[in-house]
Amino acid sequence: MTTVSDRSRLDQHRERNTDEAAVETVRSRMAESGVEYLYYQTVTLTGRVIGKVVPARHLARNVEHGVHMHRTGLADLQTDRYGTLLGGGCGATEFTAMPDLDTFAVLPWDTRTGRFFCRLYEPAHTAGELGGRPLATDARGNLQQVHAAFTRRTGLELRSGCEPELSWTGPGLDARPRPHTSPAYHVDHLERYRPIYQKVIAYGQALGLDMIEGDYEDPNQLELNWMYDHADRTADRLIVHRQICRQVARELGYTVSFMPKPADNRKGNGCHHNLSLWRGEENVLADPDTRHLHLTDTARHAIGGILAHTTAMTAVMGPTVNSYKRYWHASQFAPTHANWGMDNKTCSVRLSANGRLEFKLPDAMVNPYLSHAVLLAAIEDGLKNRIDPGPAQEGTGRTETAPPAAALPMTLGEAVEKFVADPVVTGALGPELTDLFQVLKTDEWARFCGSVTDWERTMYGQEGC
Template identity: 25%
Template sequence: MNADDALKKIQDENITFVNLWFVDIFGELHRLGMPSYAIDKSSFENGLEKLDASSIVGFKSVNNSDMILKPDPNSFRVLPSDYDQGNRKNAIFFCDLYEGNTTQEVRYNRDSRGIAHKAAEKLKEFGLTHTNWGPEIEFFVFDTINVYPSPYGATQSSGGSGYSIESKESPWAKGNVSTAINLKEGYYPSQPKDTLETFRKDICDDLYNHFGIKIEAEHHEVATSGQCEINLVYDEMVAMADSVVAVKNIVKVKAKRKNKVATFMPKPIFGDNASAMHTHQSLWNDKVNVMFDPEDDVAQMSQIGRYYIGGILEHASALCAITNPTTNSYKRLVPGFEAPVNVCWGMGNRSAAIRVPMYYRNQEKSKRIEYRVPDPTANIYLLEAALLLAGLDGIKKKIDPGDPVEENVYKLSPEKKREYKIGSLPVSLKGALDSLQSDSAFLEEVFTKDFLDKYSQLKYKEYTAFAQTPTAWEVSMYADA
């Protein structure tokens, strides 16, 4: 779709407002709204000088803050009717960000979408045309989350804080015998225990009917209190990243409309499973899946596919700074909750960092890897770009991932892990950031040093604030020490 096509769409669909969407360096969605009559062909060709980048976290300083938003006409989508409570008909465009203080057209180096575009261009150097991506997006939908004394007070006050979670499905709620789900017993329940089936279906309908986003499946996940999963049908790199941003926003908006709260925080409930964003990926040269080798009697995985796995495993610790970017992420990456903590690969092995799904043997289109480490707090553009670059580095350097591990890695002794050369993922955000500091060369042709420095600086600051804040658990444990 070009600019003329997009303008015609706006007219044909009777759009009254256009929302321009972009994300900051952590993947947080931002928007600018404009009446449809204010958009013309120049808006697409020359962009819109509407952004004060100094007001966006991680972007620019106040003395160099002009930035241009350039809508991508291919990303035109009509928002669901209940999105705007004023009954206006809205559309969205995802935007690419360009420098404003220059006479040349220069893509902003901290534009996450631009980083994903740039990473995709690297495929040409390897004789590849595109990649396909299929994330499994997990999240919780609660009735309420109460933070005491307030969300601000919990991070800023010296007087202590706490929180409580309310859900009709929780085993601690009163009077919910028919809907109670115990810890770790929420996988595929039916109604009435699954109180969110209609909610998920409504979201899936909106995603397909308005965004053209195809859904593979939706279901309740393992945890209690409304853990949900929506699986997206595979798509190419940037298109899929746009879709994930849309999914997360629509989930939050729909939950708010129903007086509930949706959260993509990985581990909100102690003792229960956490939310992941398992990411399926495959490499293609036109219509040929280069990961597929029908002659391989182990995983039907080609040598290129194995090298790609090797690259991701080689850089797994550094990747965690991007794939698991919050302090809460590392409360998920612990044994016993179906989350990987071990750097290895296998087939059908959910205790490994990389799984090669074996549902469909002898089917080229389905051959892929599933990276099980990421969680939904990751910036999807950076996540895809970083995984791709790590995998391509594996192909370039012919990094052998070793043999697949089919044992339960959680139960292996330290001696066995050393024998199998199984490493461990970082146990904290600081550990992941430290790994990124020492292992970032594979990213630097796409992620500039400026970007990585700013990203790490803000994330180290986040970790330091967390590390210095007493928690209710610590007060309970140590107040009378």
């Protein structure tokens, strides 16, 4: 049943944004930094940042009325193979993007520019009960709603930290390790990347990321991490981190790639999600005996829920055709089955420390709002139904002695089929978001299947093959 609250979410957001004390806080920060321009930004289903730039003198107008964009922008204004604009077509209405005032930040590379993250709504003039409701295809807004509902039902919040691996190319960055060795962790290679990591860390700290450790992991691969937090904030910060890396690449004349598997002979770019569940300031996954790795009952059931839905979540965690090249390269720590282990880097879920689960499926192109939403649904299913994950995996998941475990989908097409067949996973996104994601990914897979690749030219293109 539709409630008054549902119909007036846009009005409630306007009321928050016109609180004079909140607006004055933003104005003061803008004046202090000399901000002249503002980005009002949101994130598409594929993780791209879109938005509008507005002169800062129009702040009062925009915090009350927002900005408007065509809703097909959330599908990257992409057409399918038949020329149809996905996400509603050319005649679709615009959405209203309302800035969240607490996300205001000044860009450290140009302090004349600030930005907000926005929540998206159906425009107020939309006929009937739809007007002013949260936009169903807003992945960021959906995560906030899913997480809040999870907390109301369970009394828990999900805290997470991401491990974004990225590939950098440019003059002087190539590593030349000895045969059969890896350049991972070598400080000499970190020195090659010193201009990169120093700028990324400095910009990250300026934009609210509590930067912690990082390392050089594989040829051209750098990972820089920040402190874990409430999953909603972690998702925003992953988007900010990507924006920072693109800016640093522009400044230094390098190229940064988020491609999950950039080359045949290199490890893939993952974005492992480290998860913990909290009731207030108590981590309910942590065992009081910190001398040994051990699962609490809550942790066991959380893992059980994750594994029960891992194959269906794979389309979200590996959202591109290229993502599955990373899983195929099984000799280099990428998971292949829905299994778990005690500090076992070959498993989909790893108990990496007391009270912390590492989920290894997500890659560098994951949309963190989608990934955290489906993880919340899977975890809640595990807690509610007390799902047992079975015994821990010892050794790799590919040995004959491994406990039975479902194999991951190994193509995007197969993954989408698993995704749409799981009501727990799709329920976390809702019907409109699920449908748009399915259409986007089905079209991507179809386009790939109809494309002729370099591998095919090499294998079949020569006379006499």
